[in-house]
Amino acid sequence: MHIVACIKQVPDTAQVKIDPETKTLIRTGVESICNPYDLVAVEAAVQLAEKYSGKVTVITMGPPQAESALRDCLALGAQQAILLSDRAFAGADTLATSYTLAQAINKINDADPVSLVLCGKQAIDGDTAQVGPGIATRLGYNQFTYVAEVIGLDPASNTITVRREIEGGSEVIEGKLPAVLTAELNLAAPRYASLPELVRSLRQEIKVWGARDVAALPEQVGLKGSPTMVREIFVPPARGGGQVFDTNEDKGNAVAGFLDTFFGKEQRLLEELLAKDGHAQE
């Protein structure tokens, strides 16, 4: 079984600040790391490959420095790493990125058929969560987003069963391979690589593919292929302090003032409470 994991190098957002004047991210002095969700995806891919005697290929689209993120993934046990790097790729939004990655996966698939593609559920720099689904759509694969657990995988029938996280609970779904999975943090715990694995990751050659290598159309990659426009980046305004109801003057007044204000904002809550009250009276 051949699994492809898509990863992204991101600025360590714990350290990122926004320049209040230019409204752009201040990246100088900020370390680049491998997106944490992607490390989980790679670890999950490696675990599956170990279980079903498969292999893992990691890919990323990014500048040459992104190589270090790929090496982190090799240390986790991926067999092969490919860097998609080309000036033409610069400035890509999620549409162009998913196109480029899908083109690469097509090429990888031609050489060695791919059963699964794993991505992090989102990248911590943009938080869009669009690239994984974008890849699935472009490749025509089934997609399983926000996956917290792979419950079963049956190579014979080509089916996979996963538990995915949804609002207020989780959902178990099953579908056919090939498929795209996007990983929640609890899908797997990235391992602390052994020394031989780490050494291998440092030495291994990383292939670099450009736009031509993946037969990407120039108008669909990079800035040209990116219809998204960022209007503005801003720091959310600081929240004002809460309202104070002074109980030193007239307690009753203060409490009434609070209730009015609170339920004025929480109309629904008030209605629910009143409805319940009605039941109780019946």
Added chain:
Amino acid sequence: MKETFDVAIVGAGPAGISAACILAEAGIKTIVFERGEYPGAKNLSGAVLYGHNLAQVLPDYIERGCPVERNIVESRIWYLSKDGGYSIGYRDRIFAGERKFNAVTVGRAKFDRWFAEQARKKGALVVPATVVVDLLRNERGWVAGVVTGRADGEVQAKVTLFADGINSPLARKTGFRAEPKPEQVSLAVKECIELPAEVIDQRFNVGREEGVTAEILGEITEGMDGIAVLYTNRSSLSLAIGANLADFRDHKKKPYELIEQLKQHPMLAPLIAGGKSLEYIAHWLPEGGYDAIPKLYGDGYLIAGDSALLFNALHREGNNLAMASGKMAAEAIIEALKRDDCSRRGLAGYGDRLADSFVLKDMKKYRRFGKFRYEHKELYGPLPHLAGEAAREMLTVNGVSKKQKQKLIMQHLRQGKFGLLRLARLAWQGWRSVK
């Protein structure tokens, strides 16, 4: 792990990487372990480096894109009382021209990473995020490699080079060298203060890529044997102050209090005004001098840089002693491997090289300097105080005759038990300790 190496190096600081460059260049199979996420990750803030020593390891360091912050064209020395101070400085156009890069500032985080990358390009294997936790020994008790904190983490090597800095848990655990005593180390705190490059240019009166260093002594260490330094980086200043660890203990002072006070000193405050503190670190420096140097090599191992307590306290040179000793260790290892004798005898070329070089010559020359400083605490208290008072008196125009002023100053000195004889003796002893 199964694979074996000729040389294992512990620590990817200036000492370890200098050795790795020389060894890899000679085609020797070398592995370097660094506990930081990347080389330099643990070595924050700026430092002064000397082009000569770097060129000895990498002659083409400029072409290789060495991340220099500023080229030092002026060195200042300040002697400060609480409220004022004396300043002398020397600037020379030769340091902007013919002898450019004699001394430069670098950011260690960037520099170490770049330096390690050069070693990697030459063929050394630099393994980050990996701590060496123990040593392998052979049946004869020789050091035979290292044990790292990772699974399957034992690595056999013919020679092990300890370049793990002064604060070495590995030394504590394995005893490859003794722990320095408190009076043999100083504890320094360092702050990196961000300012726009133009502001630094103006405040220090230098061109864009040019910089200044200042060494600062006096009442700022509050009677403790210590020193402060100020360096200009491209768009930040490094300010550090340190004192003897035993003095900190005996005076019950906290390093961060010293640096906070220093930042408010009238000589310093205007230089750092408006700056933003980027990072803050505490670090030890080996200050025991020549007599504290441990046994520098033995069967299957050598020690270089701070780990070997090689530091020239008078000239604040640590990095270049680290680089030079790392290089000499590598040369001795190459010889030993050629002769296929990695015993203490086989590695003796290291001791000979060091003894023959500025590293041990300088340290020997200054061997009494540490003791002199440590025993003359008046240098950091009453003396700068009185010196300040004297200048204050002389410079104040208030109708008192100069002769009367001189008399007053001498009276002050005598009251402070600094008769001329004592001052002369102090100067003489100081001179003898470094001559």
